[in-house]
Amino acid sequence: MYRILIILISLAVSSRVQAQQNRAIEFPDVPGYYTLACDLHMHTVFSDGSVWPNIRVQEAHRDGLDAIAITDHLEYQPHRHDIPNPDRNRAFDVAVNSNGDHPLIVIPGSEITRSMPPGHANAIFITDANALVAPVGEEAIDAREVFEEVARQGGFAFWNHPAWTSQRSDGVAVLENMHRELIDADLLHGIEVVNQFTYSDEALEIALANNLAIIGTSDIHGLVDWDFEVAQGGHRPVTLVLAEERTAEGIHEGLRARRTIAWHRNTLIGRESEIVPLINASITVAGAEFRGGTSILEVQLENHSDARFILRNTSEWTFHEDIDILEVSPHTTTTFSLKTLEQETPYLISFEVMNAITAPNTHPEITLTVTTND
Template sequence: MVRRKETLSILLFAILALLGSTSLAAYQQRFDFPNVGPYLVLRCDFHMHTVNSDGRLTTRDRVEESKELGYDAIAITDHGTTRAYRVAKYIGDQLGLIVIRGHETGIKGGEHYVVLGVDSSYVPIDSHRWARKKGEETIFYQDAMTDVAKHGGLIIWAHPHTGLNECTIWGTQQGIVVGVELKNDVVGEGWNTEKSHGTNWYPKAFEWAMEYNWAVLACTDAHSKRKDNPAVTLVFATERTDKAVLEAIRNRRTVAWFDGMLWGRKELLSQLMSAMVKSSRTPDGKLVLKNYGPVDLDGLVEGSSPEKRFDLKPYSEVVIDVAQGNISIRWLNVWCGLNDNLTMTY
């Protein structure tokens, strides 16, 4: 009798454990996107700090946190040092996370730049003290940028609070400065951000990105633990490698995802939405839209009266009672211009 009770207890414990694990799995957050043509859509953050500069997290903690938040690729960009890279790369390899060598630097009293993809022989010089003019006591910015390029790297203009001037323009003309942050989580309402589209960010940077053909990025600039739903740069890469990620940035295959919005070039956003949202019809003719991605989408049926607005949750579907034939949907949180939402036909 005792043995029977013990057996029943073990069985009950096993059942409860199974139910618990099933419940946990059901509530685990998904982050995956469908492929877009030949490209993998990778979630990335290219601006963050550790205790190796002014951050509060160790390298291990930062890498593990990045994995938990669903990032596919990161760069630890401590001020003036790439010291964290070797440990970060080792841990990242174990977790299946791409780690890119980088650091943060910039012009003395001015612009901040994120350096990405330099080789192991690169040594940062005069961090945040690059000189605007030749002959000053610190390295001339043109020489510093050229050194980044010589070592295989590229530059992203971080939280562009200073306005556009000759340093960034020169770097762009040389093909070294290739991207700009539209959103930086850490600066909040400061650092000359503007309140627009319901949040604080750099809307002018989006216009500059279109004018100067820069990649658009959204980064956390995390010093302590990152907030829920942090900024993400979506990178459209040919494979899951650091080289493929850097190639995608250089070729401007990026979308900035922050505060519930997607920002990017119309062509790339159209390709992303075509892969992420699929349509069909019910037997009685209603439109079914299914979301295969992690973005919560805010849609509006164009020309509908009364207005038909709907919320298409991640990995879910909606059924909309509309007329037969092609239907245009304006995605209210997908932006290809400061005043232009992406419109798709289904």
Template sequence: MKKILLILVLLGGGIINTNAQSAQDKVPHRVQTCPKIGSERTEIILPQVNGYNIYKGDFHTHSMYSDARISPKGRVMEAWSDGLDILAITDHYEARENEKNLLKVLAKYSEDGKPKKSLSAAPYSKPKDGSDPGVMADFNAIHQEAVSENRWAGYNLLLIKGCEFGRNTNDKGHFNALFVKDLNTLYSYNLEDSFRKVREQGGIVIHNHPSYKRPKGSTDKSEWDKMVYGEGLIKGVEVANGYNFYPRMVRRCIEEKLAMFGNTDEHRFTTYRFGSRNVFRTMTLVFAKECTEEAIKKAILDCRTLVYSGGCVIGEEQLLSDFLNASIHCQQVNENKKKGVRTYTLTNMTSFPYRLRQGKTIHELEPFETITISFGKDKNSGEMLPPKFRVENMWHIDYKHPNIEIEIDKK
């Protein structure tokens, strides 16, 4: 009896095993947990203004070839994904601190097996023997790496060749060279001579984070600044660097006809700094006919730029007004003649939000949203008030919000 039971159990086991096997055969080896998406880009929708398109650029970023966390390829992918049209990777000319780690990793390749001291690509001070070692790195190769990635991935970004000069003395600071042809021949002990070389190459120099390394964080011009600005060597200023806004620079840019820039100066990842706060990365909005090096440089020299930082737009008052009017469609939808009240709809056709103050009320006009607002009569004149707002997330000269009237029923 026991034997029969044992046989039945074994047979049963066999059947179970066979069933398990056939069930297993039906299980796929690999499936996708969500639909496969190769790449994603955030499109930032902005209007055409005065016949110009608005191109979104970051003219100041770093790669692992100086002191940042990611490669030029990574910066290009990131810029495309963040919705930019223009990118400059502007590695430090003098400082390449990541090299120390690279030399440690590659120590076995050196003759004595010990890590070598890291090199400064361009010396901070003149060697005692008076010799000029020039630049000991191929800075053009950094740009070339970005160019290949851009081409390979088909991103079609406009990549601007540039670098950041930084002599950390209290009267100088940091400056970006942009639109240059050969980065390797720009070096000079005297920073102003480097600026002249940039100019000879058809490039421009902009003043970065203008309070940096200055006494008490002041943005006032040093004697050295007065000299380089006075010679016309500076063509633009970072009014915003990351989340830092330098309100006094708006007046400087307007008075001295310099372009306003807003750049990230990114050393890490933009999602880490900006995405987590639900704002776009800091950017320069360039008003140009087309996204070519020539057209973008011309727009900069003509000061056709606004700055976006942390949800705010900064710039010259008239351009801010033109930008807001192109961004918002305003229609009169009702008029109560008895009460003397007109009602309008405001439709935000852009990816930027606008904070519009009407007296004590603030209207939050979110991207691609329509709100309804009413205006009555002016108490003194008895005239109907136009839809005019103090725009609380815009800044113009002297740290002030602009008051902007919105055109009604424009085509």
């Protein structure tokens, strides 16, 4: 009796440990592309963060990320009396060294830290962060010239937290003339629609209207585990980049081609051209059969992703058990039953995907083709 109790307790403990360890951010690849989870905005003690760069690397390993960019502030150096930081490439170099042979891709980056406009922007894939900032005590470089230097270095620039309340007290992102000019000159290529804890409808509209990459980032300063409550099932926001190859160049090309999806809380945010293939790769039909002697079809859906999909039935059939909303938990098989009314197979079952958006208040639709096993 006691032995059984001990076994039961140890099973319960080990399954809890497993749940805690299964923190990797996982989405399936889509036809033609790898789906790479990237966090392209984070801080260390080399600006106003609280950790050494190796901790950012270790957090990324634990989260199963494919790529990170450490983007310390160029113009904001509150720790400079303790860490003078004369070489702005140093945080990247420390991160690369601590990464060792791990497949995590570490991308060089910096945060251009200006008042609005242009506000803050990340420059990634740069070759020398030192060229983006004036030496201490000297007059700041004109903001536009910094973006031009990023372009000379072949870098990719995106607008950070455009709805940040320290620069927009109403929390509404507004595209100003300087942003328009940067976009027109191909000096600004993306925008954070998700930053840390916040999402911006207006930023998504700006992204869609100006063909900018849709970006989601953690902007982590402290610890990912604490800020995003990973032990309670939370995760940091990331950008899923659809890349032709699992390399830094592949990610850069994917960003330039705007093949991105932001993953925030339980929501996917992106263009239909990326989001629909990702949902179709995430939810597949594992099987379907009629309940003995009836025309009620039981359909098994397999979810290969971290998303808890919330699907609203828009097909011509009604469900037998669920109302019109179906929840498909991450990494499980979910069964629902459909009243087919003896129509012929295959059944094209359409759903509105409520936990994904392609524009403010706009959810994508998917269609599952279901055929019976017999």
